[in-house]
Amino acid sequence: xxxxxxxxxxxxxVGDLVATYGRFDVNQENIGGSPLPSRExxxxxxxxxxxxxxxGYFGFQDLSAGNIQFHVGSVMDTLAExxxxxxxxxxxHRCRRNCRMPESECRPFAxxxxxxxxxxxxxxxxxxxxxxxxxxxxxxxxxxxxxVIFSYPGFRAITIYRIAHSLQELGVPLLPRIMTEFAxxxxxxxxxxxxxIGESFFMDHGTGIVIGETTDIGNRVKIYQGVxxxxxxxxxxxEGEIIRGNKRHPxxxxxxxxxxxxxxxxxxTVIGRGSVIGGNVWxxxxxxxxxxxxxxxxxxxxxxxxxx
Numbered sequence: 460x461x462x463x464x465x466x467x468x469x470x471x472x473v474g475d476l477v478a479t480y481g482r483f484d485v486n487q488e489n490i491g492g493s494p495l496p497s498r499e500x501x502x503x504x505x506x507x508x509x510x511x512x513x514x515g516y517f518g519f520q521d522l523s524a525g526n527i528q529f530h531v532g533s534v535m536d537t538l539a540e541x542x543x544x545x546x547x548x549x550x551x552h553r554c555r556r557n558c559r560m561p562e563s564e565c566r567p568f569a570x571x572x573x574x575x576x577x578x579x580x581x582x583x584x585x586x587x588x589x590x591x592x593x594x595x596x597x598x599x600x601x602x603x604x605x606x607v608i609f610s611y612p613g614f615r616a617i618t619i620y621r622i623a624h625s626l627q628e629l630g631v632p633l634l635p636r637i638m639t640e641f642a643x644x645x646x647x648x649x650x651x652x653x654x655x656i657g658e659s660f661f662m663d664h665g666t667g668i669v670i671g672e673t674t675d676i677g678n679r680v681k682i683y684q685g686v687x688x689x690x691x692x693x694x695x696x697x698e699g700e701i702i703r704g705n706k707r708h709p710x711x712x713x714x715x716x717x718x719x720x721x722x723x724x725x726x727x728t729v730i731g732r733g734s735v736i737g738g739n740v741w742x743x744x745x746x747x748x749x750x751x752x753x754x755x756x757x758x759x760x761x762x763x764x765x766x767x
Contacts, residue, residue, distance in 0.1 A: 493551040501545055501637045507538045508622055512584055516609055535577065543573045546626075549633040572629045576622075583621050586658055590617055593659040597681055613665030616648035623652035656680075657713070664719075671708035673726060680711055683719040683738075691725035691743055712748070 480488050489495060510518030511531050522530060547569035554560045560568065594607045594614055601607055607614050619642040623635035635652035643649045647666040650656075654670045657678035662668055664684035670676070674688045690707035706726035715730050717723070718738040723730065730736065731748030739754045746752055 489552075493555050494548055495552055496545045496548045496633055496637070498637055498641075500541060501634055502641055504538060504542050504545065505619060505622065505638055505641065507534050508580075509618065510534055511538075512580065512587065512618065513608055516605070539573055539577060542576070543569050545634060546572050546631050549631060553632045568630075572626070572631050575629055576625055579625055583625065586621060587618055589659045590614065590661065593661040593679065593681070594663075597661045598663060611665070612646035613648060613662035613668075616642045616646040616650060616665060616668075617656070617660060617662065620650040620652065620654075620656065624654070624656075627652040654708070673706045674708040675710040677711060677713035677715070677732070679714045681716045683717065685720040686717050687722045687724075689722065689724050691728070709742075 480490065506517065509516075511534050514527060514531065515522050518534070519530060547566055550560065550565040550568055551562065554562055554565055591604050591607050591614065594611060595601045595604055598607075601611075619638050623638040623642075626638075627635040639650055639652050648662060648668045650668075650670045651672040651674075653672040654674040654676070656670075656674075656676045657680065659679045660676065661681045662683075663681065667685040668682060669687045669689060671689050673690075676688075688709050688711065693707065694702045694705060696702055709723045709725060709728040709730065711717070711723075711730045712732040712734075714733045715736070716734075717730075717736040718740075720739040721736045721742070722740070723736065723742045725743050727745070728743060729745040730742075731746055731750060733749040734746055735751045736742065736746075737751070737753035739756075740752050741754075742752065
């Protein structure tokens with residue numbers, strides 16, 4: 460098909476596409492509404508938070524005792540301004556869609572949320588230090604804390620989750636999910652920002668781990684690759700719509716180890732303290748503390764070549 464022929468039909472193509480806008484019961488456009496947050500800016504903000512959480516590892520590296528205060532202050536200054544703008548856009552968009560808050564309160568809400576997040580960064584660093592220690596102590600291949608911080612995808616995912624979870628707890632919409640989905644795309648670890656994860660948490664290898672929104676994880680829990688902490692079913696209203704906000708994902712108590720490929724489902728499922736869940740186990744019911752659950756594979760036969 461020649462270029463002139465394509466150009467001659469573009470007007471019709473545009474008209475057909477635009478005619479579908481607003482036509483379906485699923486809203487696929489944001490026309491005439493408030494601007495959405497910028498994914499690119501949110502990721503930039505996230506990278507700047509990482510820079511001040513782990514100074515010298517990310518971003519500017521030529522740091523010393525003489526310039527660290529100035530550097531962190533400079534980063535935090537622009538970070539606070541940009542994050543306030545993005546939180547404001549997210550709140551305004553949500554307010555205009557759902558009318559949950561007067562528009563006059565959106566800017567003060569955004570400013571307060573950013574202040575609370577920045578105030579919480581020392582506590583986030585404290586918890587992350589315990590996560591670093593858990594990764595180093597739990598992985599004999601780790602050569603040092605710096606390797607964990609700088610290169611472990613599971614640790615990158617838990618860092619971003621802890622930032623996103625703080626924003627989620629403050630009632631900020633959209634931004635927490637943008638952050639954790641960015642981490643998902645980069646690390647292969649899918650953690651919903653609404654999940655609650657305790658201290659000294661370690662994901663070994665990380666790839667393929669899924670942690671659902673209402674999951675509760677205690678302290679000193681270790682999870683291997685391919686683990687799913689998911690929902691068993693979705694309760695629905697009389698109208699057939701999913702009831703949101705219910706506890707749908709499991710509770711993992713302190714000191715549990717979950718090996719690769721295990722699937723644990725359901726909001727009423729509790730894995731008791733100190734339990735060990737073996738690889739490829741499928742669980743939809745609770746187990747008491749200090750239980751070992753294993754999956755017995757089908758009998759495997761090995762035949763030597765001369766027997767064939």
